[in-house]
Amino acid sequence: MYSSIPKGLTDFTLLLEKGTNAVVTNKYNPFYYHGALPQFYLWVLYLSGLLLFAYYIPTIDNAYFSENLVNAWTSVDYITKTIPMGAVIRGIHRYSGDAMVITILLHALRVWVTDRYRQYRWIQWVTGVALFLMVLFIGQTGYYLVWDERSLILTRMTVSALNALPFVGGGLAAWFLNGSSITNLTLSNFLFIHIGLSFFLLFGLWLHYVRMTRPVMTPPPAMNYILMAVLLLVVFAYPITSGKMADINTTPTSFDIDWFFLFPYYLMAHVDLGVYWFLMIGGSLLFTFLPLPNLYKAAAPVEAAEVVLNKCVGCRLCSLDCPYMAIDMVPAPAGSRFKLLAVVKPYRCSGCGVCVGACAFDAIDLPNLLDSDVTAQIKKMAEAQ
Ligand code: HEM
Ligand code: SF4
Ligand code: SF4
The missing domain is CATH 1.20.810.10 (Cytochrome Bc1 Complex; Chain C)
Structure with missing residues (x-):
């Protein structure tokens, strides 16, 4: 960085x-x-x-x-x-x-x-x-x-x-x-x-x-x-x-x-x-x-986090943890089993990835860094210890 x-x-x-x-x-x-x-x-x-x-x-x-x-x-x-x-x-x-x-x-x-x-x-x-x-x-x-x-x-x-x-x-x-x-x-x-x-x-x-x-x-x-x-x-x-x-x-x-x-x-x-x-x-x-x-340097385009709509259960954890107030919780669309849905405001998102770590449902990703990739990297590093 x-x-x-x-x-x-x-x-x-x-x-x-x-x-x-x-x-x-x-x-x-x-x-x-x-x-x-x-x-x-x-x-x-x-x-x-x-x-x-x-x-x-x-x-x-x-x-x-x-x-x-x-x-x-x-x-x-x-x-x-x-x-x-x-x-x-x-x-x-x-x-x-x-x-x-x-x-x-x-x-x-x-x-x-x-x-x-x-x-x-x-x-x-x-x-x-x-x-x-x-x-x-x-x-x-x-x-x-x-x-x-x-x-x-x-x-x-x-x-x-x-x-x-x-x-x-x-x-x-x-x-x-x-x-x-x-x-x-x-x-x-x-x-x-x-x-x-x-x-x-x-x-x-x-x-x-x-x-x-x-x-x-x-x-x-x-x-x-x-x-x-x-x-x-x-x-x-x-x-x-x-x-x-x-x-x-x-x-x-x-x-x-x-x-x-x-x-x-x-x-x-x-x-x-x-x-x-x-x-x-x-x-x-x-x-x-x-x-x-x-x-x-920061003006370089940032890839904002994206919510995987069908996985989000509206638990709010990402919104509470986001350091930049970049996630709003909005009412979920009609027919959803859940009340709320997370929505990222791209202009506020720094791409820091905190929300990815906060979400226990694998429902939010950084487009260029998937949750599964991060987990795989961590496993690799742990094995190398
Ligand atoms: C009246 C004077 C000031 C007060 C009362 C004040 C208070 C605060 C407080 C309470 C925080 C939150 C800190 C945290 O959560 O750990 C903060 C963050 C911050 N302040 Fe100040 N501040 C003042 C002046 C300044 C000055 C003079 C600068 C730099 C020129 C500055 C730069 C920052 C920055 C960059 C952050 C964000 C830091 C972070 O996110 O960890 N502040 N300030
Ligand atoms: S990547 Fe960082 S700034 Fe963007 S929504 Fe997630 S926690 Fe907030
Ligand atoms: S933490 Fe995950 S499941 Fe919970 S609101 Fe955010 S994206 Fe949805």
């Missing part, structure tokens, strides 16, 4: 996976939950974000209210210092975002190394890249919301970068700021983007999952507890603090970088903006179309 992955890399991953099985058993092996891990952190982000949202005030106003300055920065400060467990919730929100980025990258690496990203999985790959870019942008808007000096620098850097884009740049910058300069409306726009995109992510995930028959989306409960315990350890070991409150009349110049979300800003600060966009757009396209040569 065609594969662009160095065999040594695949073998090494499988060896690592086997070794982990020996230590934690296959029920708790994180390798088997590579997609479920970012999904787990997403739920944690939603829940912790909801709690933070209850106290967050999206304004930069320096007006005084009840003798206390009330704006985004002070509301975050209030959450962190005054609300019971506020600092913990904030830490959970911040670090589960970082953990989501790490686990997404490991997930992408894993599907690439084990060659599970091409052919009929191209939809998962392409939607996966879009999800990753969205997650990065959502995380960055989270940093603007704190409205400390770092938020101000990042906001200004983003506006300069957008303005450098030909044709669309000015419009995008105005959309980003919700006007022509930083105002209260800017922060409400950031909050809208942060929350709106977070929920739009669910639509992207639906597209990511729609062609998978049984995606593994949740780690086992014991693993959830361990993940949560590790997250809490990090939260207590490295408490989150804000920088100084942003003042739009000043020009702060340096900021601490969170490498998981803010690496584009590092690049932005060190290269020309034209080069920055070239690298960002080029890098995203490269990542998206990494499987392109393989997609091209």
